[in-house]
Amino acid sequence: MDYCLKGSDEVTPEIEKQLSDAYALVIFLSSGWLASEWCRRELAIFTKNLKQPKGRVFVIELDRINRDEKPIILQELRAYRFWRETDEKKVRQLGYPVPQTTDSSYYDRLADLSNELASVIKYKNSTAEKAPLKATVYVAPVNDALYEHRERLISELRQFSIDVLPRNNELDGNMDVALAQCSHFVQLLDASWTMGVPFRQYEVALKSGKPVMQWRDAQLEYAADKLREEHKALLQGKTVIAAPMSDFIRQVRAMVLPEPKSGDEESAQRRSLEPMIFVHACQDDFNHAYHVAKRLKEKGYGYLLPRYSGDAERIRKSITRGYELCDVMLMVQQCGPAEVVEDFLSDARVHILKRDKKPPILFCQCREAEELYFVPPGMSILVCDGQFDENCVDKFLREIDA
Known part of the structure; x- marks a missing residue:
């Protein structure tokens, strides 16, 4: 951070050198960041000779940003979402203006971010390699109501060297491509039809032949007449596990990384x-x-x-x-x-x-x-x-x- 630089100054050679030499870059992504030529130039300088931004660029979302609004290099990165949507569909930044001790969502996401940053620092300039990934699973993008559950699932799977695709929580047209790289399809469900997206995700997974694991809350009320029949059928499917999230995560881990058998x-x-x-x-x-x-x-x-x-x-x-x-x-x-x-x-x-x-x-x-x-x-x-x-x-x- 350059405290001497004025708002109208160009990026100085010193900042350019620091960016080029830095091992990791943390971006506070907002509409203001997107509108700033300065911020985009900093990203361009940092990633100029970077083959893979994963594990080197960390994106903290302070506002709802659509995937196609982001620079291409950030679109596939998992964003740490420090905002929530209210019941009135308004966006509120977590921890603003001052984090409260009762704000569990803020501190959970802060813990995930800090743990990954600590891992980067730990292995910086080290000849020791990280443990190789044991498997990769497809965790279907979800609506905002299920976002916390998806983040928790991803965080715990990665502790067991299980990677997750897609790395962000945004829908795109490449589900087939990502699913082909994965051993299993995992989907979190609630009563929201979400324009039929969950059902279409499930159909693509079935066609791929990948093993399917789905979760819903055991207390979810899905028999109401207001639910569409196709979504009601999805919630009642044979591969749906109605259990606490901790139990479901354990079952996913056991299915993806089964204990070896010996004769x-x-x-x-x-x-x-x-x-x-x-x-x-x-x-x-x-x-x-x-x-x-x-x-x-x-x-x-x-x-x-x-x-x-x-x-x-x-x-x-x-x-x-x-x-x-x-x-x-x-x-x-x-x-x-x-x-x-x-x-x-x-x-x-x-x-x-x-x-x-x-x-x-x-x-x-x-x-x-x-x-x-x-x-x-x-x-x-x-x-x-x-x-x-x-x-x-x-x-x-x-x-x-x-």
């Missing part, structure tokens, strides 16, 4: 160590739970079921045994009343909290089932159409393997 001996050992599943249900749903348990047995899993024959003590003992011995509890609800299911979940939580190793609770709920008003923290919900084989078994196995 029949390891496979046999793995089968012998498959978890014991307590397939729990109220009496109205027992037949459905029995079918699910038999399907899991075919996959090599052990199972427990509640006994609904005999006296009340026998039934209670079978349920308590499930709570105490299972490695995973799978609660199913097809037509059973919500208040009975809630009582079971409450009892399960009491027993599980007493255990040293606390088993996860998965919940397979049919779409037409009565809504629960008691949902334990961390419970993953698998929404299906009553056909566990067709709708939930793959999601369930991903949860177990993760």
Whole structure:
């Protein structure tokens, strides 16, 4: 920064030399920056002999800037968005005029930026090479409501040397080209139709043959009549995982970088160590739970079921045994009343909290089932159409393997 330079002065030889010698450039991108010939010349000088701006140029967006407004060299770079859109569709700069301690969005983005800058400084002039990338996945651009989720996903994947395309959150006509460089297609969904863009992204991914992983909030209300049918179908798809974002990120990582397998001996050992599943249900749903348990047995899993024959003590003992011995509890609800299911979940939580190793609770709920008003923290919900084989078994196995 040159404190002696006047507003009307030309770029001095000293600044030109500093820019040419600098290892990284941080740009505060705004409409003012775009209108400044000075700023554009600084970028041109810095990138004159630069083959690849990635990891050398850092863009901090202070305002909404369309992709085609940016200099070409900045269009493919991931921008650190320090602004948000209000409910009135107005743009507000984060941290303006003074950052507040409660502004988590501001500090989350600041942490991401500072971590990447620190990495650049750490490896500057070093002969040590960074760990090679292990994989690249396509994370579809999203609307503003999902922007934070996409940023979090990208940040955590990169910690495991998984690169992401496109690097910015802007749509362009090169989805096929970028997708061809990736091993998987990942998409975040909400109830917004967004001019049909999510559905078209999904269709392109299907045609490419890439494995698809999609996420939506487990509490998302998507059955409303106001939703378009194609978008409603997208939200109900077999590859959609309704779970906390942290669980979804873990599943993406496990799918993209699966644990290596080493022959029949390891496979046999793995089968012998498959978890014991307590397939729990109220009496109205027992037949459905029995079918699910038999399907899991075919996959090599052990199972427990509640006994609904005999006296009340026998039934209670079978349920308590499930709570105490299972490695995973799978609660199913097809037509059973919500208040009975809630009582079971409450009892399960009491027993599980007493255990040293606390088993996860998965919940397979049919779409037409009565809504629960008691949902334990961390419970993953698998929404299906009553056909566990067709709708939930793959999601369930991903949860177990993760």
